[in-house]
Amino acid sequence: MEMTRRRLLGQAGVLLVGSGLAGRALAANPTMPMAMGPFYPVQQPSDADADLVQVAGRPGKATGKLIEVSGRVLNMKGEPVPGAKIEVWQANAAGRYAHKSDTSKVPLDPNFEGFARLVADKDGAYRYLSIEPGAYNVGRSWRAKHIHYQVDGQLNRLVTQMYFKGDPLLGQDETLAQDLNQKLNGPMPPLIFGQALGRRADGVERLGFDIILIDG
């Protein structure tokens, strides 16, 4: 029932009956719920910090294009959700998950953490350093590049995914089309994408991804 309501809210953004927010001024539509997928790390690595490109005890760095992702966890009134727990997990640059259910022949990257457990600060803010994930094949079709999120606020849990603008596979991703409740090559809502925030002084590309929970 809760997932159904969230799904409706995620897609319509205006169906507020029963949410406790009806009639109040709202700053933003909630982030769209999306599939969790088969690769949530049930066996979580001991190193799950905000630097995914270096594994504790290993000298090497993950292969791939570095990205710094940051954002805030907010409620629909635009108020921060301090202490929100954020888990992110993703494929490596070659499109492989460090998960026993990922039977792809694509190589693992022993220097890539693939998972982070974060806590939003007093402003609801979070940040992590990673690499742009690779796309991966699922049977007949491809998954566009994406990073999975599970966010536990004070009242809501949200499972979603962040996508990358300009990815040529976006229109062919059947999982994404299903999450958006549309056919392949349908219109893409802008807020599913990491937003370009320029580059750090060291050249690392910065992406912004705010998470809007219904109640917080």
Ligand SMILES: [Fe+2]
């Ligand atoms: Fe995935």
